[in-house]
Amino acid sequence: MARSLTATLLMLGALAVSSPLLAHHGNAAFQDKPTILKDAKVTSFAWSNPHSLIEFDAKDDKGKIQHWVVETAAPQALVLIGWTKSSLQPGDVITVTTYQAKTGVPAGRLQKIVLADGSELHDTQLGAEGGGKARYNNPDGETPGVKKQ
Numbered sequence: 001m002a003r004s005l006t007a008t009l010l011m012l013g014a015l016a017v018s019s020p021l022l023a024h025h026g027n028a029a030f031q032d033k034p035t036i037l038k039d040a041k042v043t044s045f046a047w048s049n050p051h052s053l054i055e056f057d058a059k060d061d062k063g064k065i066q067h068w069v070v071e072t073a074a075p076q077a078l079v080l081i082g083w084t085k086s087s088l089q090p091g092d093v094i095t096v097t098t099y100q101a102k103t104g105v106p107a108g109r110l111q112k113i114v115l116a117d118g119s120e121l122h123d124t125q126l127g128a129e130g131g132g133k134a135r136y137n138n139p140d141g142e143t144p145g146v147k148k149q
Contacts, residue, residue, distance in 0.1 A: 030101060088113070
């Protein structure tokens with residue numbers, strides 16, 4: 001009896017300690033409906049772990065510039081769908097589709113980016129209509145299942 005009680009307590013303790021790690025990868029902090037930000041200007045792109053970060057400036061509904069930051073997957077995951085360290089450069093003008101933070105701050109989880117030439121870069125965690133395919137997967141620039149806007 002004492003052994004099973006000890007084992008149960010150890011298992012419960014391990015679950016209690018590990019639950020915050022699992023919570024990190026949830027999407028509860030983000031809205032369910034995506035927000036689309038047009039004519040956003042990239043200010044920085046951090047190719048980093050555990051999430052790459054894209055910072056950009058975009059106008060709000062009243063025309064005021066807001067500084068946004070959106071997270072993507074880790075570089076190892078982004079490489080698998082065609083991203084590189086130089087996929088985004090400061091000054092690039094993009095359209096961002098993101099799941100904004102529920103708090104309303106200008107931050108979110110990336111769904112996709114449409115570059116000035118119409119090509120798209122997708123995130124891996126929340127997916128997208130193109131199945132996560134990126135512009136670098138095909139030498140001709142076309143990605144199956146993704147329509148240019």
